[in-house]
Amino acid sequence: MHAQHQQLDEFEPHEGHWTVQAALACTIGIERAAERRARPIRSAAEYVGVCRRLARGPLGDSLPHPLEGAGRIDGRLVAAGWNLRKPTRWVEADLWRFLGYWQRAADRPETVGSCYNAEPAVVARCWAAGMPAHACRALGTRLTNRVGRVPRWRALPERRRRMLLIAARAALRASLVGRAQAFDLGALRLLGELCPEGQATVVAAVPEKTWQRGIREPVRARDLVECVAAARPVLDALARDTSGRMRLALALRPDGTGGLVVGRRARLLLPPDGACYDVTEWTARVLSPEYPWVPLDVARRLALGESPAQIAGGSLTDDEAAAWCVGGAEIAPLAWLCRWLGVSQTQTVTTARWLAALGKTPEGDIALVRRALGDGEKPEVPGAGHFFDFSLED
Numbered sequence: 259m260h261a262q263h264q265q266l267d268e269f270e271p272h273e274g275h276w277t278v279q280a281a282l283a284c285t286i287g288i289e290r291a292a293e294r295r296a297r298p299i300r301s302a303a304e305y306v307g308v309c310r311r312l313a314r315g316p317l318g319d320s321l322p323h324p325l326e327g328a329g330r331i332d333g334r335l336v337a338a339g340w341n342l343r344k345p346t347r348w349v350e351a352d353l354w355r356f357l358g359y360w361q362r363a364a365d366r367p368e369t370v371g372s373c374y375n376a377e378p379a380v381v382a383r384c385w386a387a388g389m390p391a392h393a394c395r396a397l398g399t400r401l402t403n404r405v406g407r408v409p410r411w412r413a414l415p416e417r418r419r420r421m422l423l424i425a426a427r428a429a430l431r432a433s434l435v436g437r438a439q440a441f442d443l444g445a446l447r448l449l450g451e452l453c454p455e456g457q458a459t460v461v462a463a464v465p466e467k468t469w470q471r472g473i474r475e476p477v478r479a480r481d482l483v484e485c486v487a488a489a490r491p492v493l494d495a496l497a498r499d500t501s502g503r504m505r506l507a508l509a510l511r512p513d514g515t516g517g518l519v520v521g522r523r524a525r526l527l528l529p530p531d532g533a534c535y536d537v538t539e540w541t542a543r544v545l546s547p548e549y550p551w552v553p554l555d556v557a558r559r560l561a562l563g564e565s566p567a568q569i570a571g572g573s574l575t576d577d578e579a580a581a582w583c584v585g586g587a588e589i590a591p592l593a594w595l596c597r598w599l600g601v602s603q604t605q606t607v608t609t610a611r612w613l614a615a616l617g618k619t620p621e622g623d624i625a626l627v628r629r630a631l632g633d634g635e636k637p638e639v640p641g642a643g644h645f646f647d648f649s650l651e652d
Contacts, residue, residue, distance in 0.1 A: 299340070301340075302337035302340045303337070305336075305337055305339070305340040305345065306336045306337050308345045309325060309336050309339075309345050309348060309353075310325050310336075312345055312346060312349045313325035313349060321349070322354055325349070331353075331357070332370045334370050334371070334378050335353075335356070335357065335370060335378050336348075336353065337378070337379075338356065338378040338379050338382035339352065339353060339356070339382060340379075342382055342383070342386050343386075355385075356381075356382055356385050359381070359385040359391055359394075360378070360381055360385075362391035362392070362395070363376070363381050363384065363385075363391040363392075363394040364376070364381065364395065365395065376394065376395075376398035376399065377399075380394075380398060380399055380401075380402065380408075383402070383407065384401055384408050386408070387401075387408040387409060387410050388411035388412060389401060389408060389411050390411070390426075392426055392430065393422055393423060393426040395426075395430070396425070396426035396427075396429035396430045396438065397422065397425065397426055397429065397443075400443060401422070421443065421447050422443070424446075424447050424450035424451060425443050425446035425447045425450055426446075426450075427450045428441075428446045428447070428449040428450030428457060429441075429446055429450075431454050431457055431458075432454075432458075432511065432521065432523070433454070433457050433458035433461045433462075434449070434457075434461065437461075437469075440469065440473070440476065440477050441476060441477045442476035442477065442478055442479075444478055444479040445476070445477050445479045445481070445482055447479070448479045448482055448486075449482070453496065453505070454509070454523055455496060455505050455509055456489070456492070456493050456496055458508065459489040459493065459508065460482065460485050460489045461485075462489075463485040463488040463489050464477075464482070464485050465485075468481055468485075492508075495563075503545050503561040504561055504562060504563075505527060506524060506527045506528070506541070506544065506545060506561070507545055507557075507558045507561040508562075509521070509523045509524040509527055510524055510541070510554070510558055511524075517555070518554050520538060520541050520554075524541065528540065528541060528544060529544060538554050541554060541557070542554045542556075542557040543557075545557040545558055545560065545561040546560045546561060546583075548560075548583075549566075549583040549584060549587070551584075551586040551587075552583055552586060552587045553586075553587065553588070556569060556583070556587050565579070566579035566580050566582065566583045567579040569583075569587070570582060570591040571591060573591050573592060573595070573607045574591050574594075574595060578595065578598065579591075581598070582594050591607075592604075592607055592610070595607060595610055595611075596610050599611070599614035600614065601613045601614050
């Protein structure tokens with residue numbers, strides 16, 4: 259090349275001088291371009307630079323999104339094609355297909371560096387291997403082998419593909435949001451074979467020491483045997499539930515303030531003929547058709563098998579608890595009982611029943627109550643058959 263420059267300097271001006279000079283310059287440019295093409299791309303940053311240079315040329319006019327300037331694509335997404343596609347093919351077509359896959363495979367696609375997302379390079383390898391986007395979103399780096407490669411999806415045995423899909427289903431459920439990384443693929447497969455409500459029951463039975471161990475090493479399927487055994491009564495009840503009320507009750511999730519939220523799963527289980535009702539009111543009606551006016555939390559406990567007397571805390575009889583639920587269970591059982599018996603508000607259920615048995619109220623004849631308390635005896639409630647401990651203050 260130095261000899262060519264020396265020959266170019268020795269040329270004397272003649273009619274074809276500029277033609278020869280242009281030819282030599284073109285030859286030098288071609289040689290340099292060939293040298294650049296022959297040199298491999300050694301880093302992801304260099305790969306991104308090549309892609310951006312391609313976007314500056316005529317190819318950049320047809321791109322759906324800019325690679326440079328305002329609103330440009332994040333360089334980490336562009337670098338995901340390194341060692342997967344040639345820059346020209348990546349910029350022309352495959353980058354835009356990968357961006358669509360990224361929107362489905364990332365929990366927060368707008369924030370590329372979020373800890374909730376897998377690395378763009380891992381997502382790109384899953385995309386190139388034909389992995390389903392939801393499997394990549396749920397399992398992430400677990401889809402890679404020991405050398406960091408993702409096997410072709412269609413090349414995997416049918417049994418392996420089914421196992422990965424079941425594990426991804428378990429990892430994406432609400433009961434494992436933010437905690438799926440603590441389980442290995444075998445444990446996720448065990449949970450994924452259950453219904454969402456059964457999985458939530460088993461996850462709730464996992465002891466704290468197992469969660470602590472999951473920080474250091476993955477929780478395996480054999481570690482969940484005791485949890486499944488503890489949740490077996492609920493799992494059997496779900497299998498016998500033909501009305502769907504128990505499944506709907508377990509699908510409700512707490513809102514963090516002591517209430518319940520009717521989430522997406524619960525809305526899917528609701529009958530479609532309640533569009534005229536508020537979703538919370540309609541859910542309570544479906545869970546407890548015998549007592550349609552009770553709040554949602556009481557209706558959930560009724561659907562899970564508790565009796566009205568158990569919900570009242572044992573302070574009411576069965577008939578009284580049923581009447582309390584028929585009225586909507588809007589006030590405390592003690593306050594309802596005082597209204598039911600026609601006495602003023604008292605501190606204990608025993609005092610309310612004793613006053614009702616005497617036919618007196620604290621405002622009506624407080625002297626009678628004081629005399630009864632001053633004798634040091636425990637007055638017997640007529641018809642009760644036993645004595646009650648009670649206290650009454652002014």
